[in-house]
Amino acid sequence: MVQITSEQLLVIEQIVNKYRDFSGATIPILQEIQNQLGYVAPQFIEKVAELTEIPASELYGIVTFYSQFRLEPIGENHIQMCHGTACHLAGANAVIEAFESSAGTKCGSTSKDGKFTLEKVACMGCCSLAPVISVNGKIYGRMTAEKGQKLVRELKGGGDHGK
Amino acid sequence: MANRKYTIKVGLASCGIAAGAQQVYDAFANKLSQDEAAVDADLILTGCLGMCYCEPLVEISTSTHERYLYGNVAPHDVERIIAQHLRGGEPVQDLLVYTPGLDPDMDRYFGKQVRIALQNCGVINPEAIASYLAAGGYQGLQKALQIGPEAVIEELKASGLRGRGGAGFPTWLKWSLTRQAPGEVKYVICNADEGDPGAFMDRSILESDPHSVIEGMLIAAFAIGACKGYIYCRAEYPLAIKRLRLAIRQAEACGYLGGDILGSGFSFTLEIREGAGAFVCGEETALIMSVEGKRGMPRFRPPYPSEKGLFGAPTSINNVETFANVPRILERGAAAYSQYGTEKSKGTKVFALAGKVKRGGLVEIPMGMTINEIVFDIGGGIATGKAFKAVQTGGPSGGCIPASLGDTPVDYESLGRIGAIMGSGGLLVMDEDTCMVDVAKYFLTFARGESCGKCTFCRIGSEKLLEILERITAGKGTAEDLALIKNLGEAVKTGSMCGLGQTMPNPVLTTLKYFADEYAAHIHEAYCPAKQCKALISYHIDPELCRGCGLCAKVCAVKAISGELRKPYTIDSAVCARCGLCVQTCRFGAISVESSPKSAASLGVAQNG
Numbered sequence: 214m215v216q217i218t219s220e221q222l223l224v225i226e227q228i229v230n231k232y233r234d235f236s237g238a239t240i241p242i243l244q245e246i247q248n249q250l251g252y253v254a255p256q257f258i259e260k261v262a263e264l265t266e267i268p269a270s271e272l273y274g275i276v277t278f279y280s281q282f283r284l285e286p287i288g289e290n291h292i293q294m295c296h297g298t299a300c301h302l303a304g305a306n307a308v309i310e311a312f313e314s315s316a317g318t319k320c321g322s323t324s325k326d327g328k329f330t331l332e333k334v335a336c337m338g339c340c341s342l343a344p345v346i347s348v349n350g351k352i353y354g355r356m357t358a359e360k361g362q363k364l365v366r367e368l369k370g371g372g373d374h375g376k
Numbered sequence: 377m378a379n380r381k382y383t384i385k386v387g388l389a390s391c392g393i394a395a396g397a398q399q400v401y402d403a404f405a406n407k408l409s410q411d412e413a414a415v416d417a418d419l420i421l422t423g424c425l426g427m428c429y430c431e432p433l434v435e436i437s438t439s440t441h442e443r444y445l446y447g448n449v450a451p452h453d454v455e456r457i458i459a460q461h462l463r464g465g466e467p468v469q470d471l472l473v474y475t476p477g478l479d480p481d482m483d484r485y486f487g488k489q490v491r492i493a494l495q496n497c498g499v500i501n502p503e504a505i506a507s508y509l510a511a512g513g514y515q516g517l518q519k520a521l522q523i524g525p526e527a528v529i530e531e532l533k534a535s536g537l538r539g540r541g542g543a544g545f546p547t548w549l550k551w552s553l554t555r556q557a558p559g560e561v562k563y564v565i566c567n568a569d570e571g572d573p574g575a576f577m578d579r580s581i582l583e584s585d586p587h588s589v590i591e592g593m594l595i596a597a598f599a600i601g602a603c604k605g606y607i608y609c610r611a612e613y614p615l616a617i618k619r620l621r622l623a624i625r626q627a628e629a630c631g632y633l634g635g636d637i638l639g640s641g642f643s644f645t646l647e648i649r650e651g652a653g654a655f656v657c658g659e660e661t662a663l664i665m666s667v668e669g670k671r672g673m674p675r676f677r678p679p680y681p682s683e684k685g686l687f688g689a690p691t692s693i694n695n696v697e698t699f700a701n702v703p704r705i706l707e708r709g710a711a712a713y714s715q716y717g718t719e720k721s722k723g724t725k726v727f728a729l730a731g732k733v734k735r736g737g738l739v740e741i742p743m744g745m746t747i748n749e750i751v752f753d754i755g756g757g758i759a760t761g762k763a764f765k766a767v768q769t770g771g772p773s774g775g776c777i778p779a780s781l782g783d784t785p786v787d788y789e790s791l792g793r794i795g796a797i798m799g800s801g802g803l804l805v806m807d808e809d810t811c812m813v814d815v816a817k818y819f820l821t822f823a824r825g826e827s828c829g830k831c832t833f834c835r836i837g838s839e840k841l842l843e844i845l846e847r848i849t850a851g852k853g854t855a856e857d858l859a860l861i862k863n864l865g866e867a868v869k870t871g872s873m874c875g876l877g878q879t880m881p882n883p884v885l886t887t888l889k890y891f892a893d894e895y896a897a898h899i900h901e902a903y904c905p906a907k908q909c910k911a912l913i914s915y916h917i918d919p920e921l922c923r924g925c926g927l928c929a930k931v932c933a934v935k936a937i938s939g940e941l942r943k944p945y946t947i948d949s950a951v952c953a954r955c956g957l958c959v960q961t962c963r964f965g966a967i968s969v970e971s972s973p974k975s976a977a978s979l980g981v982a983q984n985g
Contacts, residue, residue: 235647237687239670240666241649243652244611275652275669275670278654278671278828279652279653279672280652280654281611281653282652298573298730298768298818299731302731302732302806302810310933310955311957334612335571335573335655336576336612337612338391338613339428340428340576340730340731340736341429341730342394342395342431354395358955358956359957359960362957
């Protein structure tokens with residue numbers, strides 16, 4: 214297992230201490246670790262287990278149960294593609310395929326060059342703008358496969374979308 | 377603040393922001409600060425006006441109560457609005473989407489709605505408690521503190537309010553059971569884990585009027601005798617969480633949250649918990665597990681949460697919209713609420729209108745209004761001009777209602793009778809381009825992925841049901857598959873412990889019930905009438921229309937299109953991935969999608985060959 218750095222250790226200790234007096238705060242602790250460190254690495258889980266005395270197996274159980282948690286770092290561009298009902302009716306599948314083929318990776322994984330992490334999400338609640346995607350938190354509505362290809366091309370060229 | 381001649385409101389909820397409303401707001405702020413003296417106007421940020429279809433929205437109102445709504449506003453329009461309307465007094469006609477009397481269609485859109493839960497949405501500033509207080513906020517709480525817990529529950533009972541999360545359990549009864557349950561410590565939880573794809577009622581309420589939800593929770597806690605509350609909100613709703621946090625801080629500072637609230641001796645604190653992405657956590661026992669910091673797995677009921685809920689203590693869990701109604705009921709009395717609705721379904725219901733409808737957005741209707749009224753009078757009918765085919769309510773737990781049942785009134789009982797459910801408020805409108813088998817497959821794919829795995833029928837049954845639907849949409853289904861769907865669907869319903877499994881077959885069973893022909897076409901004729909199922913469609917280039925520009929061949933990811941420049945191109949169906957990119961790219965409308973019924977004989981040959 215990769216060794217935890219001293220900076221990471223400090224972050225984790227602070228987060229665990231912050232939630233010391235809250236009951237049932239396991240999920241908020243893990244969420245905050247992911248927010249600050251980008252993902253929940255196995256070595257982070259071991260450290261949380263040690264500090265909170267919650268068995269690592271239980272923490273793994275939580276991290277793998279909830280779709281929000283990532284065990285691996287994320288690519289340079291985090292592309293979330295909505296596959297809610299309205300987006301599905303508006304042709305989200307074609308949009309998703311266009312992103313997969315032009316970014317060179319599948320939903321749920323990161324491209325080899327580390328440029329893109331693609332993720333299919335249930336609903337972003339922007340149904341009137343369907344199909345919707347978000348790049349690093351910035352939402353793009355009324356997507357088409359064509360616009361998707363173009364966006365990926367721009368991002369490959371070092372565009373600054375959503376940054 | 378002095379009363380200005382004009383008030384400018386910009387709708388800054390998530391969907392507005394996604395459409396560019398923040399830039400519009402900034403443009404106003406910028407312009408007004410440059411020449412403040414010249415324009416007598418206040419600029420206010422507000423939440424969701426409900427008309428998502430024409431975001432960004434700007435509302436100009438005058439001190440004499442005139443009201444003008446501008447839609448699809450871009451930052452470069454701001455200067456024109458200021459110059460022409462605010463300085464010149466002449467509304468900008470080409471941007472105007474609504475002012476009373478302008479368009480009978482839009483008058484009907486507003487006239488048919490009754491806004492109670494959405495009363496403040498798009499009206500007040502969700503980031504300022506003063507704005508909520510000015511609109512009568514926290515008066516419901518004061519009334520509750522005056523009349524006492526028992527009387528609050530009586531008032532709720534008289535109002536007829538039922539759970540707006542979808543199940544429709546009487547709210548007063550939930551509170552009363554939790555109140556009566558023995559225990560020193562009790563909890564109130566707000567279920568804001570709005571997981572149904574296609575539903576955004578709760579998000580809009582939280583983003584547009586967070587104090588109403590907080591006040592509703594306070595009233596519930598007072599009635600029940602709870603001292604602590606949790607709001608369990610989807611992490612996918614960052615703006616809702618941000619505004620909730622702000623509202624909680626403001627309520628604490630003003631003495632509405634904390635110890636000895638308004639000198640009544642009643643104390644209540646609130647904490648937000650972010651959901652981590654698990655649809656099953658919308659189920660109350662799973663939600664409790666998640667708040668406790670565990671995997672969100674449902675458990676058997678009884679004991680119900682009202683007896684043994686969060687951390688083993690009596691707990692009442694209500695949905696966002698339910699809570700948003702509560703302060704209004706206390707403030708104005710039960711009769712003002714129960715005057716709307718039907719005998720058993722009182723009051724109003726908020727719906728997120730989406731799909732192929734012209735005016736998608738958030739609407740609030742009195743219970744008992746028919747589906748046709750919602751789709752046509754409020755929604756404006758089908759956006760594409762094609763035929764209205766069906767609506768779907770209740771998301772992955774709900775049913776598809778065919779256009780032929782469009783006169784069904786929307787209330788818990790009527791919808792239940794036709795195999796659908798009220799659901800939390802997602803209302804998807806479908807036109808003739810929607811394949812009902814594909815829709816059923818879509819919902820089942822979703823539900824299968826979200827099954828927590830605890831019950832065998834839900835875990836494996838969903839997988840098997842999906843396999844059958846995949847077979848059918850691939851043109852490989854058999855007549856026996858339909859009987860198998862019914863049989864297995866019923867088994868999954870009865871063999872699952874929680875709502876997720878018990879309702880998961882609904883989309884399949886209702887589409888099979890109302891659109892049996894469409895299933896039959898897929899099975900017997902390898903034909904998808906809506907031209908959606910990939911295995912049953914093909915793409916063709918019309919040589920008459922094709923100019924031979926070669927653009928389609930360039931964008932095709934699988935190199936299925938070939939030809940010579942300036943001559944008609946062709947698509948190799950064996951290679952084509954049916955992604956539709958070429959159709960979008962073609963500037964001459966030369967590429968079409970086709971699916972046609974095949975005879976049994978030709979299918980037999982194909983299968984043998």
